[in-house]
Amino acid sequence: MATAQPHYKHLKEKSVSIVLAPFSGGQGKGGVENGPDYMLKHGLEKQLQELGWKTSIKEPLKDTNYEELKQTATEKSATSKTKRGDLVGEATKKIYNTCKNEIGDDFQLTIGGDHSIAMGSIAGLLQRYPDAGIIWIDAHADINTVTTTESGNLHGCPVSFLMGLDKENYPPELQWIPNQVLKTDKICYIGLRDVDAGEKKILQENNIKAFSMYHVDRFGINSVVEMAIDHVSKGNKDCPLMISYDVDALEPSYVKCTGTMVKNGLTLREGFFICERIAETGNLVALDVVEVNPELGTNDMDILDTIMAGCAVVRCTMGETLL
Ligand SMILES: NC(=[NH2+])NCCC[C@H](N)C(=O)O
Ligand SMILES: [Mn+2]
Numbered sequence: 001m002a003t004a005q006p007h008y009k010h011l012k013e014k015s016v017s018i019v020l021a022p023f024s025g026g027q028g029k030g031g032v033e034n035g036p037d038y039m040l041k042h043g044l045e046k047q048l049q050e051l052g053w054k055t056s057i058k059e060p061l062k063d064t065n066y067e068e069l070k071q072t073a074t075e076k077s078a079t080s081k082t083k084r085g086d087l088v089g090e091a092t093k094k095i096y097n098t099c100k101n102e103i104g105d106d107f108q109l110t111i112g113g114d115h116s117i118a119m120g121s122i123a124g125l126l127q128r129y130p131d132a133g134i135i136w137i138d139a140h141a142d143i144n145t146v147t148t149t150e151s152g153n154l155h156g157c158p159v160s161f162l163m164g165l166d167k168e169n170y171p172p173e174l175q176w177i178p179n180q181v182l183k184t185d186k187i188c189y190i191g192l193r194d195v196d197a198g199e200k201k202i203l204q205e206n207n208i209k210a211f212s213m214y215h216v217d218r219f220g221i222n223s224v225v226e227m228a229i230d231h232v233s234k235g236n237k238d239c240p241l242m243i244s245y246d247v248d249a250l251e252p253s254y255v256k257c258t259g260t261m262v263k264n265g266l267t268l269r270e271g272f273f274i275c276e277r278i279a280e281t282g283n284l285v286a287l288d289v290v291e292v293n294p295e296l297g298t299n300d301m302d303i304l305d306t307i308m309a310g311c312a313v314v315r316c317t318m319g320e321t322l323l
């Protein structure tokens with residue numbers, strides 16, 4: 001049976017802005033800033049053109065060398081428990097401004113970088129599509145607050161900052177995030193399996209919808225994706241949708257080059273199916289692909305596997321279907 005070619009009903013034409021976010025300051029490991037470069041070298045732009053997309057590249061971080069700054073940055077700023085708030089604040093604000101002001105009617109494709117960059121991409125997207133639903137694919141909930149974080153790494157916190165949780169304790173550099181730009185009932189997780197105790201409490205107290213690996217096994221990936229779409233769409237069949245995709249959601253035997261691997265993840269097919277099914281709704285307007293870290297590979301095969309998985313996530317989201 002042939003699947004209909006996905007369409008993108010909110011876009012005027014099949015045109016994509018590829019926002020490069022080569023940033024690693026949201027966590028401690030170097031190399032994740034090279035994710036965009038590797039994915040482009042692997043032919044991502046051409047792959048999109050072959051799927052019928054007009055492409056253009058945006059580089060919000062071009063004028064600053066964040067890697068150099070990261071070397072010299074003090075691990076913790078005096079005002080906050082979280083690390084490198086100054087760098088993360090500055091980088092995500094630039095990504096935000098690009099996503100808010102420079103995408104027009106294009107599809108917004110942001111390539112990380114660590115997951116802290118989603119503060120910029122999601123806040124920016126929600127300025128253009130205030131009702132958009134966010135489907136967050138990840139082994140982690142990334143909803144720690146300044147108070148709950150154990151690692152101090154801001155890539156473990158973007159969701160809480162977007163929701164305005166624990167706002168009194170934000171590092172000053174992250175005060176730019178529009179207050180409560182993301183509503184607690186407009187996000188749904190798939191793939192969770194490593195959630196900190198403080199995060200579990202936040203998820204429960206705020207009634208945030210989450211499908212862990214248990215739910216994927218219990219209901220099957222098809223039902224889980226359906227429930228996720230329904231939850232964030234709130235009965236609107238034309239609700240714009242965004243996927244924020246952390247490649248560590250996938251089973252690490254296929255995706256080894258990522259900074260916080262967790263075993264027992266989604267199979268590649270489950271991981272791709274999520275994107276294909278959401279694309280089929282015609283409501284997709286944006287995607288993040290984050291946490292591809294080519295430097296963590298011990299051999300070329302491992303690196304290639306991870307890059308290929310990242311590129312395949314993009315293609316499945318942007319119209320590649322099995323006919
Ligand atoms: N985007 C990620 N890979 N996040 C991992 C977060 C891990 C842990 N929960 C922390 O807050 O440090
Ligand atoms: Mn993760």
Ligand SMILES: [Mn+2]
Pocket residue numbers: 115138140142155246
């Ligand atoms: Mn993540």
